[in-house]
Every structure is written in C-alpha cells, then in structure tokens.
Amino acid sequence: MALISADNRGLRLATRYAVLGLIAVIFVFPLVFMVMSSLKPDQQLLQDSGNLRAFLPVGDISLDNYTAAFQRAPVATFVFNSVLVTGVTVLLSLLICSAAGFAFVFVNWKGRGVLLSILLATLILPFETIAIPMLLMVAHLPWIGTEGITWGWLNSYHVQIIPFVADGLTVFLFVQYFKDLPGELIEAARVEGASWGQIYRRIVMPLSGPILATAAILKFLVMYNQYLWPLMVTQEEGYRPVMVGLQYFFQLNVAWGEVMAYLSMITVPVLAFYLYLQKAFIASIASTGVKG
Amino acid sequence: MARISLKDVKKCYGNAHVIKGVDIEVEDGEFCVFVGPSGCGKSTLLRMIAGLEDITSGQMTIGDKVVNELPPAERGVAMVFQSYAIFPHMTVRENVAFGLTIAGASKAEKDAKVAEAARILQMEHLLDRRPSQLSGGQRQRVAIGRAIVRKPQVFLFDEPLSNLDAALRMDMRMEIGKLHNQLGATMIYVTHDQVEAMTLADKIVVLKDGKVMQIGAPMELYHNPANLFVAGFLGAPSMNFIDVTVQAVNGTKALVSNAALDPVEVSAARGPFTVGEKAILGLRPQYLSVAEGAGRLHGAVALTERLGAETVVEVTLKDGKPLIAALSQDRVFPLGAAGDLDFDPATAHLFRPEV
Numbered sequence: 278m279a280l281i282s283a284d285n286r287g288l289r290l291a292t293r294y295a296v297l298g299l300i301a302v303i304f305v306f307p308l309v310f311m312v313m314s315s316l317k318p319d320q321q322l323l324q325d326s327g328n329l330r331a332f333l334p335v336g337d338i339s340l341d342n343y344t345a346a347f348q349r350a351p352v353a354t355f356v357f358n359s360v361l362v363t364g365v366t367v368l369l370s371l372l373i374c375s376a377a378g379f380a381f382v383f384v385n386w387k388g389r390g391v392l393l394s395i396l397l398a399t400l401i402l403p404f405e406t407i408a409i410p411m412l413l414m415v416a417h418l419p420w421i422g423t424e425g426i427t428w429g430w431l432n433s434y435h436v437q438i439i440p441f442v443a444d445g446l447t448v449f450l451f452v453q454y455f456k457d458l459p460g461e462l463i464e465a466a467r468v469e470g471a472s473w474g475q476i477y478r479r480i481v482m483p484l485s486g487p488i489l490a491t492a493a494i495l496k497f498l499v500m501y502n503q504y505l506w507p508l509m510v511t512q513e514e515g516y517r518p519v520m521v522g523l524q525y526f527f528q529l530n531v532a533w534g535e536v537m538a539y540l541s542m543i544t545v546p547v548l549a550f551y552l553y554l555q556k557a558f559i560a561s562i563a564s565t566g567v568k569g
Numbered sequence: 570m571a572r573i574s575l576k577d578v579k580k581c582y583g584n585a586h587v588i589k590g591v592d593i594e595v596e597d598g599e600f601c602v603f604v605g606p607s608g609c610g611k612s613t614l615l616r617m618i619a620g621l622e623d624i625t626s627g628q629m630t631i632g633d634k635v636v637n638e639l640p641p642a643e644r645g646v647a648m649v650f651q652s653y654a655i656f657p658h659m660t661v662r663e664n665v666a667f668g669l670t671i672a673g674a675s676k677a678e679k680d681a682k683v684a685e686a687a688r689i690l691q692m693e694h695l696l697d698r699r700p701s702q703l704s705g706g707q708r709q710r711v712a713i714g715r716a717i718v719r720k721p722q723v724f725l726f727d728e729p730l731s732n733l734d735a736a737l738r739m740d741m742r743m744e745i746g747k748l749h750n751q752l753g754a755t756m757i758y759v760t761h762d763q764v765e766a767m768t769l770a771d772k773i774v775v776l777k778d779g780k781v782m783q784i785g786a787p788m789e790l791y792h793n794p795a796n797l798f799v800a801g802f803l804g805a806p807s808m809n810f811i812d813v814t815v816q817a818v819n820g821t822k823a824l825v826s827n828a829a830l831d832p833v834e835v836s837a838a839r840g841p842f843t844v845g846e847k848a849i850l851g852l853r854p855q856y857l858s859v860a861e862g863a864g865r866l867h868g869a870v871a872l873t874e875r876l877g878a879e880t881v882v883e884v885t886l887k888d889g890k891p892l893i894a895a896l897s898q899d900r901v902f903p904l905g906a907a908g909d910l911d912f913d914p915a916t917a918h919l920f921r922p923e924v
Contacts, residue, residue, distance in 0.1 A: 459654065462656060464650070465656075468641045468648045469647075469668035
C-alpha cells in the first residue's frame, strides 16, 4: 500500500514538473529566440526561423549586430534615458501613491469616499483619450530650472515623469493592501503619540514590503514600455527612451539581427529589476489569496 | 489628578445611537470595569475616552482638562488592545520604547524605562525577540509594557484577556490586579467576562444598549442589583427569575407566591408593588438550599452536575419552569426525585416586570 502511494506521489510530482516545465519553455523561448537571433547575420536568421536551429547558437555566430546597432542609434543614451525616467517615476510614484492610499484608508476626512471613486473611475480611461489634452497642457506649463522660469515642458525628462507619478491603479493597490493591515496597529501608534507622518513612516511603510515591490514592478513595466507619450513630447534625440529608439531600426532597410540585438540590450534592465524584486512580488501575489 | 468624568456623553453613527447619554465618574487611582454583553457600547465608550472615536455630544474630562476635541496623544492615556497591537516589524524593546521614541527621549532614558517595565512584567529575557517569536501571553505583556513605560495618567484595557486560554487568563488577570496596586494609576477595563469584572474592579459600570444600567462596587451590584438586567448579568450560574403574584404589601415588605412557591415575605425596595400585580422574584442559585422537610419551592430534580466542590442541580418546578441551585459540597440526587428547596427571604430580590 505504502509503495503504491509513494509511486503515485512520484508520478504526480513528475506530471506537475512536466507541466510547469512546458509552461516555462513557452515563456522562455521567445527570449532565447531573441538572444540567439541577435548573434546571427540576417540571412541565416531568416533561414533558421522555420526550424529548431532558431533557438540554438549555431552557424555564423558573432557580436556584429551589436556593433551595428550602436552605429545605427545612440543606444546608450536611450537606455540611460529610459532607466532614469523609469527609476525616478517609480520612486516618486511609490511615495505619492502610498501616501495617498494611507490618507484614503487611515485618515478620516470628508469626501474621501467620493474622491476614491473618482480616482478608480480613471482606471477605465485609455491613455489615448487623454493624450492630446495632456499634450496641450504640458506644452504651456511653467517650469523653474537652471535657466529660471521657462514655459512649456516639451523635450525634457520631467515631461516624461510628472504626468505618471500618480495613477489610480497604484493608489488602488495601496488602498487594498492597507485595508488588510490591522487597524489596531494604527490606533495603538496614535495613542502612543505618533503623528500621521510618523505612523506612515515607522509603522505602515515597514509593513508594506510586498505591495511596494508589486507596485514598483507594475509601474516599471508601464514606464519602461512607454512609446506614444515620449514620441509626442520629445523631438530631441537626447531625451528619447528605448521604445521610441526602436524606430531607428525600421527606417529604410530593416536589419532583423540589429533589431534583435537592440531588443536584447534593452531587455536586460527589465529582467534585472524583476529578478531583484521577484521574491517580494511573489509573496505579495500569494498573500492576496490567504488574507482575511 | 487623573479623575475621569463623563457627563451626558453620546455617540451616534448617522441615525444609530450607540451611546445614549452616559454619566460616569472614575476617581483617581480607581480600577473601573465596563461590563456588558456584546454590542452594549462598552468598547466604543473606551475608544471615546482614548480619543479614537469622536464624541457626538456631552463632556468628557480627564484630570481637569476637557478632552472632547483632543487627539489621543494629548490625553495622557495608554491603551492595551484585544489583539495586543504590537508592531510586528519591531523587537520587543522597540515596541515597548515606541512611545518614548516618538516623544524624542534619549537612548539612556529609553533603556532605563524599558528595563524597569521589563522588570515589573518579568520579561527581561524577551526584549530582543520579535513578536512572531512570542506566545499570546508574552505578547500581552509586551502590550502592557508599552502602556506602562510612558507612565500615563490613565490606562485603558480593551478586553485584553479574551484571546488567551483559560489558565493564562487567570494568571494575567491576577497580574493586572497586582499591576494596579503597584502603579496606583487610574484604570478602565472593558470586558464581557463578569469574573474579570468582579475580581478586578473597584467600581463596575454595567452597560446595556448604550445606557448605564448600574454603577457600583462589585459586591454592591451583586447583593443589590438595581434591575433585572444587572441581577441576571452578574453571578454564575445566573440568578433564577420566578414569575410571582403579589399577595399583600406591608410597608417595605411584600408577600408573594405562585403555583410552585409558598407565600413568602420579601423586601419590596424596588417597588412600588400593588396587590394582585405580577412581579419577578430573583433567587441566586448559591442561596438556595435543600429543604429539611417541606421547603418553600416545590419541584423535581431534572439534571445534576457534580463539580466536586459544589453540585449544580436543575429542578423543574411544579409550574414547569426550570430553577438552578448551586449547592455546596458533592451531593447525589436521583433523577426525578422530589426537590424541595428553601431560601432565606433576605437574599431574595423582588423586581417589577419591566426594566
């Protein structure tokens, strides 16, 4: 009896690994294809793409495509711009959206229910619908910089950052998470004399690791993949991010090897960031099922 | 210094009146227990004193300050919560010192005060642990430690023992009693457990539906309950209530009887009663005894619970109503045997039916 059940367990485990392995393969293969293709000249790349060789480092392998990509476009500038804009936006967004979520959940003030509803309603607005009004707005806003007051935000980093630091989804994530924190912790801190700021900093933030990671990853992906907005607001190459930079590879003749090399390079920051926060991200997703 | 006074204090959530005009005076250094069934408003009242809930109307003073509008931190109170509410990301030491840290105390001062609190609560060995490494009783100590370290004028306890098992609850109950003697601070303690109320309190406030039913020393409430609710709420097993008819009224005494009860003259202090009127006779199970010969109450034994030191007997009276008697010592009664019971009329309470 014991033997049979042990066998069964082994079989079940094997099946589970097989299924998970298959899913992993499905998710990983496009990445493998991208990296492998970036190492091959165009002709071989196109020949290989119909068979399994597409996923293997075989044939005429070199880093030529990478060199060519750097010659065709200022790759380093694009990556730097994207990492800067994305990084600053993520940090500001975590700060502002968590503070907003804190105010919605813990502080009692008139109209918070209505305001939260309005905020959530913005989730259903596609960005494209507000892109033009927003463009007209930022084109006339004042900015205080090293040159004193200037008008219009176009061609800058802040025009890519400020419109995205606060958004309904991120606030909503924090609101949901904070609602699950035990209210008595906050009340205990209040009785002990802590101000709202101190409660936010000393009690709520230290307990929010998982949701900070989740919000950071989601915001990172959105920001890193920005295309339409930077295309509208940056005419100068010096401020353009990676996705806009992709255009450079589709002008005149398309060199697929170079496209793949460029894509491989711009994927690295995303993967690095995700792997860094992965543990907390999974903990957060997993905990949504067991709370309450 | 830390006298607490509530004058016609009310609390409404929209149209729901949760606290319906409460007057309570808690003297300096007194241990006051708010007791009542679930939903009676006792926790809400405590949270209003703490400043965690607004006061809709009325006046509340702590010491000689009106605190209606003051935030919790400025009221000089410390609170121990039912769920302990200790901060999971801090060590025990950081938890206990939290209020001092917020107040900007120096490290030396914090260390000294935390050490003293730890000594009083015998938890010196726990100071560097995290809350997740503590048992329920230890967490409760940490919560109390956090409260005493700031030397507040008033301690508020919100059902602090209800998450502990029975044995630990008794230990902690005694410790809280000792702590009160040691610190001499004003304490307000909310519970639904009448044993905690009876054993800890200098003064008990019995609440029901947001109203004060009676305020007084535990024994005063036990021996002289103001109404049916208080009589039934305090004491275990709870008081027996027998429907009777008033046969005669003689000054402060009334003669009452029913089908199972021979006429007996009892105090009519909660009157006025008139002849022929229905009334309710309250008899504590502990004050009933087995009659030698014919007793005043007539019935048959329906159930016996032998607890060793005492025996709880349920008797079905002649009129079909059950009656509980708690008799001292271990005794055996055959099921269905005639159970005639007797009592000292001085221990009986006569109530008007409506409360």
